[in-house]
Amino acid sequence: MVPEFEGHYGNKASSLIVTLCNLWVCEFVIRPVLLVVLPSLIVFMLTKENVGAPFFKLLDNSGFNNWGETVKKSAFLIITFAISFQFIAKATYEFLLKHSRPKKEIGVDELMWISDIIENIVGEKCKRMADHARETIKEDEICAKDTFKTITKPEQQINLLVVGLCKAFEQCINSKVKFRVGLLKIENNKPVEWFFYEPANETPSTTAKELCATTSTVMKCIKDRGIIIVDDIQKELKRPKNKRRFIKGRTNNNKKGSQLCFPVRHRATNDIEYVVSIAGNKKECLMEKNSELYEWIIRQFSVRVCIEHSLMIMKGKSK
């Protein structure tokens, strides 16, 4: 299931009312009574002299000069009321329905972005394979070892997956935020090197060695073996050291932003081989409450990173 951004209390209250309205009791009993029987009863009351008399008297006595008399004589007003009642009830329901949806949900646009990005990345591999196949057709026999070494380029795919993930975050989370995505190589549960970084013309502000500090987001992520999100890095730096999940490193004093780290576990070893590090340049551009959504997006890419990592292991040992 595709996760959604969490909505505010108004969304939740509207959602609850809409859910109640869609119950069969409401749909087949309460709604017809409210929309048909109630206005009919009121029209009946107003049109019958003896039944509506107390109501008209009440209107006249409440300071509305001659309103009771006007309503009694005007069939137009009574019919207008009956029709407007239906419209108002329908409009209220539509308003609640609109507000029952979360502030933002993953929709067709976002899914299409992810799908097209992955298609583009796989397309590169497809092109490479096709080129090699074209050459192979001319040959009578080919060397399996050489072919394997030529057609597999796991590093290229991993790099493109990082570029793609950065693009996906820009398009699916916030297009006004500048995201930086890095892939850290992990050995013995510690970051050893930055494998790749996007934007490629920038470099990470903190070295892998510095990120080995126990209070870093990366180390917390490795320790918890799960996603860690720091909504506001400046706020995090003010927290007591034992609760902190971010290190200043070489980050500027006034630098605003959010930080996310996600562990990529490899099935062959069940160890964390990489950590995906995503930073946004605005505070609260990444929110802990949306972790399910971020995880879902990253998984679309990390599963492919794992495939390429397997290839890297095999390629490294093939002689």
Added chain:
Amino acid sequence: MSAQTKEVRIISRLDSTTEKAADRLRSESFAKKVRSNIKMVKTHKVKKG
């Protein structure tokens, strides 16, 4: 970029072929293609069942 940040080592750099592929992903023409695909998907209703 400060001299300090230049020290951070990245072990994998894009080769020319990968660089071209990455640039395609970052390009406006790719974004246009995705937008047109979104439009196409939204204007085609598929009957279920």
